[in-house]
Amino acid sequence: MSLSRNRFYWYLSLACLVGYGWLALVGRLEPEQVAVQYDVCLIRHFLHFPCPSCGSTRSVLSLLHGDIAGGLYWNPLGLLIFAALLVAPFWIGYDKLLKKDTLFQFFNLFENTLRRKWVAIPAIALILLNWIWNIYKNV
Amino acid sequence: MDAQNVDMFLMANSKYLEGHQMFQIRERLLTMDEPNWRMLQFMQFDDPVIILIVSLVTGPLAVDRFMLGDIGLGVVKLITCGGFGIWMLIDWVMIMGITRRKNTEKLMMAIY
Numbered sequence: 001m002s003l004s005r006n007r008f009y010w011y012l013s014l015a016c017l018v019g020y021g022w023l024a025l026v027g028r029l030e031p032e033q034v035a036v037q038y039d040v041c042l043i044r045h046f047l048h049f050p051c052p053s054c055g056s057t058r059s060v061l062s063l064l065h066g067d068i069a070g071g072l073y074w075n076p077l078g079l080l081i082f083a084a085l086l087v088a089p090f091w092i093g094y095d096k097l098l099k100k101d102t103l104f105q106f107f108n109l110f111e112n113t114l115r116r117k118w119v120a121i122p123a124i125a126l127i128l129l130n131w132i133w134n135i136y137k138n139v
Numbered sequence: 140m141d142a143q144n145v146d147m148f149l150m151a152n153s154k155y156l157e158g159h160q161m162f163q164i165r166e167r168l169l170t171m172d173e174p175n176w177r178m179l180q181f182m183q184f185d186d187p188v189i190i191l192i193v194s195l196v197t198g199p200l201a202v203d204r205f206m207l208g209d210i211g212l213g214v215v216k217l218i219t220c221g222g223f224g225i226w227m228l229i230d231w232v233m234i235m236g237i238t239r240r241k242n243t244e245k246l247m248m249a250i251y
Binding site: 003011015018022040041042043051052053054056077080081107110111114115127 | 198199200208209210211212214215217218219220221222223224227
């Protein structure tokens with residue numbers, strides 16, 4: 001039913017490449033300038049209000065500059081992306097080298113955990129709260 | 140099961156399933172016994188058109204992926220603004236096929 005192992009590693013590697021490519025493109029900018037120069041969010045572009053993940057790039061850039069408070073301010077989801085971008089290449093490399101599937105197992109565990117109501121409902125509530133905060137901040 | 144009931148079931152659900160798997164599904168359904176057949180009648184499939192509409196309306200929020208049970212991919216799509224909009228556009232084209240594939244997999248798991 002869900003993603004196959006090989007396809008998962010392929011998608012994740014591609015996502016990491018796109019993520020690092022994006023950071024290489026916007027890395028020279030200050031976090032505040034990113035949204036001005038590159039408006040990639042279709043919700044903000046057409047509906048003129050931010051989506052739940054708007055500010056993630058600025059958050060990751062702030063974290064790269066060592067500004068944890070800034071990272072949290074722009075979008076707490078940026079911390080998740082920052083951690084994923086940091087860990088994923090090493091984890092993929094480890095699994096590929098040792099022919100294991102620990103990351104795939106972790107992903108399945110993560111999916112199954114999120115399927116549980118007592119995890120899913122607070123997670124949705126947090127995303128909605130974050131979205132409201134994003135709209136309030138107008139990131 | 141008798142061929143008429145199987146054909147009725149397939150006709151009623153053909154829009155939810157992949158066309159190229161129909162023959163294989165029909166062959167299998169013909170060999171099914173009564174209790175399993177009854178269970179199959181209550182099976183719910185995702186409507187590809189509904190998922191497409193959800194995808195068109197809430198693309199960057201990944202609600203379409205969550206509805207299909209792709210929780211992990213949904214989270215990734217959500218926190219990347221619909222994969223910078225590119226993934227969202229790809230899903231607009233692919234999501235009906237993905238829905239039919241998932242429905243077919245669900246049916247296959249139930250009948251095999």
